Amino acid sequence: MYLRQFKVFLVAAERESFTQAAKELYLTQPAVSFQIQALEDFFGAKLFKRTGRKVELTDAGDALLPYAKKIIEAMEESKKAIEQVGAAKTGKLVVGASTTIGIYILPPLIAIYRSKYPQTIISIRVENTEGIEEALLRKDIDFGLIEGFVKSSYVKREKFRDDELVLIVPAHHPWPDVIELSDLMIEPLILREEGSGTRMVLEGALMEKSLSVSDLNINMVLGNTEAIKHAVAAGLGVSFVSKCTIGKELALGLLRIVRVRGFNVMRELFIIRRENEDLSPYAERILRFLNKPTPIETPFSPADK
CATH class of the missing domain: 1.10.10.10 (Winged helix-like DNA-binding domain superfamily/Winged helix DNA-binding domain)
Structure with missing residues (x-):
């Protein structure tokens, strides 16, 4: 040589x-x-x-x-x-994820990654979007996956994948499959807490219609999607949640999706990292993996009912 x-x-x-x-x-x-x-x-x-x-x-x-x-x-x-x-095949990694991503999207992806690189130890820290941004700035996590917006100029944001928020109602709710926005305004509504990515996106969609959450009939505010799904199934109100979170409930006939005419709530999910800072080799490797269009395998397919 x-x-x-x-x-x-x-x-x-x-x-x-x-x-x-x-x-x-x-x-x-x-x-x-x-x-x-x-x-x-x-x-x-x-x-x-x-x-x-x-x-x-x-x-x-x-x-x-x-x-x-x-x-x-x-x-x-x-x-x-x-x-x-x-x-990249070994090492420890702490990934921050906002609630929907951390509970429903990230675990099956991590399972696929760990099958390829079993020596990598990955911890997932789940908080709302604001909490994940704060954890990133404190360097408590290597990078984050969020559903909403960031406030700090020291955070770099790049697209992860698309997601849709859908209106869920109890399975036997009298509403038809498609309603008007005016119908939504009077129905008891369950919301996520302030600072959550889901709520931020919903507020943004309402603003485009010259509305705000104060114009809605807010019945309850809950801190996670599971609690919201149980509350809706129990007939306490209706709510907007990520479509990827309700596959099981749709399959079991506990909930159904109702469309609001002219009100489609799409959002982008994001990867966030500290600006102008290099990640470790194993963090870079898992980011490359997450950026691939890997299908998420779950026991239930979140299809409309």
Whole structure:
């Protein structure tokens, strides 16, 4: 392999001396001369010429110099890349996730990832979107997955995937499959707490209709989707939740989806990380995995009823 010979060539060219190159590389001067000779034999050209006690590059050596630098840089980068692959298979990682993502979307994806890299230890911290942003800024988590918006300019946000909020009602609710927005305004409504990504997106959709949550008949505020689903199934009100969270309830006939004419609530889910900060090799690897369009396998398919 010619890597050592290129290194010797570069040091000799920079020091303009085989003797100095030998000292710097902990080699004997004959060893340096041997490596240069081997390189010259490979290219069939003289690379150095002697000028007194110094050596200078020939025209051929001058032509080789930038390529030798690129070869050394490429080898060092490739070595680092291989080391990162190994590092990515092991290590500890703390991922922050807002509620819907942390409970319904992330676990099956982590299961797929762990089947490939079982030595990676992954902890999932679940809070609402505001809590995840704060945890990221405190460096309590490596990166986060959120449903809403961020406030800090020190946080970088990139799209993760799309999600839809749907209106759920008890299975035997008298509403037809499609209602008007005016029907929604008078029905008891259950909302997520302030600071949750689901509520932020719903508020944004209402603003587009020149409305706010204060215009709705808010009956209850609950802190997680599971509590909301149970409350809706019990007949305490209707609510907007992520479609990916209700597959089981639809399959069991506990809930159904009702469409609101002209009111489709779509949202983007995001990956957030600290601005201008490199992640660990294993964090980078799992982010590359999460950014692939991997299907989420769940026992129930969240189809409309």
